[in-house]
Amino acid sequence: xxxxxxxxxxxxxxxxxxxxxxxxxxxxxxxxxxxxxxxxxxxxxxxxxxxxxxxxxxxxxxxxxxxxxxxxxxxxxxxxxxxxxxxxxxxxxxxxxxxxxxxxxxxxxxxxxxxxxxxxxxxxxxxxxxxxxxxxxxxxxxxxxxxxxxxxxxxxxxxxxxxxxxxxxxxxxxxxxxxxxxxxxxxxxxxxxxxxxxxxxxxxxxxxxxxxxxxxxxxxxxxxxxxxxxxxxxxxxxxxxxxxxxxxxxxxxxxxxxxxxxxxxxxxxxxxxxxxxxxxxxxxxxxxxxxxxxxxxxxxxxxxxxxxxxxxxxxxxxxxxxxxxxxxxxxxxxxxxxxxxxxxxxxxxxxxxxxxxxxx
Ligand code: KG4
Ligand code: ZN
Numbered sequence: 001x002x003x004x005x006x007x008x009x010x011x012x013x014x015x016x017x018x019x020x021x022x023x024x025x026x027x028x029x030x031x032x033x034x035x036x037x038x039x040x041x042x043x044x045x046x047x048x049x050x051x052x053x054x055x056x057x058x059x060x061x062x063x064x065x066x067x068x069x070x071x072x073x074x075x076x077x078x079x080x081x082x083x084x085x086x087x088x089x090x091x092x093x094x095x096x097x098x099x100x101x102x103x104x105x106x107x108x109x110x111x112x113x114x115x116x117x118x119x120x121x122x123x124x125x126x127x128x129x130x131x132x133x134x135x136x137x138x139x140x141x142x143x144x145x146x147x148x149x150x151x152x153x154x155x156x157x158x159x160x161x162x163x164x165x166x167x168x169x170x171x172x173x174x175x176x177x178x179x180x181x182x183x184x185x186x187x188x189x190x191x192x193x194x195x196x197x198x199x200x201x202x203x204x205x206x207x208x209x210x211x212x213x214x215x216x217x218x219x220x221x222x223x224x225x226x227x228x229x230x231x232x233x234x235x236x237x238x239x240x241x242x243x244x245x246x247x248x249x250x251x252x253x254x255x256x257x258x259x260x261x262x263x264x265x266x267x268x269x270x271x272x273x274x275x276x277x278x279x280x281x282x283x284x285x286x287x288x289x290x291x292x293x294x295x296x297x298x299x300x301x302x303x304x305x306x307x308x309x310x311x312x313x314x315x316x317x318x319x320x321x322x323x324x325x326x327x328x329x330x331x332x333x334x335x336x337x338x339x340x341x342x343x344x345x346x347x348x349x350x351x352x353x354x355x356x357x358x359x360x
Contacts, residue, residue: 006080009333010068010104011326014097015089015117016155017041017048019060022322023072023079027330028138030129032071033316033323036060043194047184048154054092061100068322076108083329086114086339086358087346089155094345106341113332114339114358115325118156118351119168121288122149123328124318125311133286133311145284147311148276151351152269153289153320154180154195157226158351159276162286166331170352171276172224179265180291182228186235186261190254200258201294207252207259212238214264216271224272228265235261265291266300277308284309293318332358 007026014020019036038056042048069076084101087094098114105112125133126142136143149160149168157174177185180197187196192203214234217227235257242253273285285308287301293315301310317323332355339359349358 004080006074006078007330008072008074008079009326009329010065010079010082011115011322011324011329012065012082012084012097012101013117013120013320013322013325014057014061014093015085015087016093016320017053017056018320019057019064020320020322020325021064021068022326023068023074024127024323024326024330027123027327027334028127028132028142030127030138030323031073032068033321034064034068034071035319035321036064039195046188046194048090050090050092053090054096057093057096061096065100065104076104079110081111081113081329081333083113083115083325083332084343085117085120085325086343087117087349089117089347091345091347094347098343098345102341102343111333112339112343113329113337113355114343114360115328115332116349116351116353116358117325118151118158119358120324120328121151121153121156122160122162122168122286123331124288124313124321124324125286127317127323127327128314133313134309145309146282147284147286147309148273148280148282149286149288150269150273151289152179152287152291154178154184156289157228159224159272160351161276161280161282167354168352170350172226172272174226174228176227176229177232179226179228179269180289182232182265183291185232186258189236189239190257192254197291197294200262201296203255204258204262204296207255207257209259209263211256212260214260216264216268219268219271224276226268226272228268231261231264231268262294262296266294266297269297270300270304274304277305282308284311286311288313288318290319331355
C-alpha cells in the first residue's frame with residue numbers, strides 16, 4: 001500500500017468558530033470542503049464565546065473528518081499528509097484541531113505539518129474545484145507570482161508582500177479592531193445580529209454611501225497600517241444622535257449608515273492596497289479572508305485596479321475553511337518540513353514567520 005504519491009492532504013481548521021476539514025490534491029484541487037459553522041451558537045451572544053466554540057469543535061471534529069473523506073471518496077489510508085492550523089486564534093479552539101491532527105497522524109503513521117492561519121488564507125486564491133482565483137485550471141501546477149496580499153477577516157486585517165516563492169513579508173496590520181470585527185460590532189450596535197458582514201453587505205446595497213461623513217482612519221499617515229475602532233466609534237455617535245435602538249433594518253437611517261460605514265471600510269482598504277502596489281511595483285493583488293466575500297468590495301476591486309491582476313477566492317474559500325490549510329500545508333510538506341507529536345497550538349503566531357516556525 002503506497003499512500004505517498006496520492007498527493008492528497010487532509011486540512012484541519014479550528015482557529016475560531018468554524019470546524020472545517022477538507023481534502024485537497026497537490027495543494028490545488030479541492031475534492032472536499034466541509035465547514036460546520038457555529039454561527040447559531042454564538043449569535044445570541046453577539047460574538048464568538050471561546051468556551052462554547054471549543055466545545056462545539058470537540059463535538060464536531062470526528063464527524064467532519066469522516067464527512068470530508070466521504071465527500072472526497074477516499075479512506076484515511078489514501079491520504080498522504082495531514083495539515084492543521086497551529087495559530088493564531090483562540091487557544092482552546094486551536095487545541096482541538098492540533099490534538100486531533102496529531103492523534104490522527106500518529107495513529108496512522110502519516111506526516112503532519114502545522115500551518116499559520118493567515119498564510120492559509122493567503123494561499124486560498126490558488127485552490128479551487130476546477131479553476132483557481134487567477135483563472136488557471138487546478139489540475140495544472142500553480143502559476144507562481146509575487147503579489148500584494150490583503151487578508152481581511154474577523155480576526156485579521158493584514159497587508160503583506162508575498163514573494164513568488166511563497167515567502168511572506170508583513171507590511172501593515174490593524175492597530176486595533178480587524179475590519180470584520182468592526183462589521184460585527186457595527187451590526188451589534190444597530191441590532192442587526194451576528195455575524196455583521198453579510199447583513200451589512202446586504203443592507204448597505206440599498207443605502208446612500210455619502211449620507212454620513214465618516215472618518216477614513218490613518219488615511220494621510222505613511223505606511224500600511226489600519227485602524228477601525230475610530231470608525232466604529234463614529235458610527236456609535238450617529239446611532240446615539242439618532243436615538244439608540246429605535247431603528248430597524250428597513251429604516252433609511254440604518255441603510256444609509258451601513259452604506260456609509262461600508263464605503264469608509266472599502267475606501268480605507270483600497271487606499272492601502274494602492275499604496276502597497278505602487279511602492280512594490282507589484283502587478284498582482286490577492287484579497288482573502290471573510291470580508292473578501294463582501295460584494296461591494298469585490299466590485300470596487302474590479303473597478304479600481306484595472307491594470308492589475310486581482311484574485312479573490314470563491315465565496316466558499318473566503319471564510320475559514322480547511323481547504324486553504326491543506327493548500328498551504330502541501331507547500332510545507334513538499335518542502336520537507338514536518339511537525340512532530342509535540343506540536344503545540346499558539347494563540348499568537350506571526351504571519352512573517354517561516355514554515356519551520358509553524359511546526360514547534
Ligand atoms: O475569515 P473568517 O471566516 O474568520 C476569521 O479568520 O476571522 O471571517 C469572518 C469575518 C466576520 O467578521 C464576518 O462578519 C466577515 O468575515 N464577513 C463579511 C462578509 N462575510 C463575512 N464582511 C463583510 N461582508 C461580507 N459579505
Ligand atoms: Zn480566518
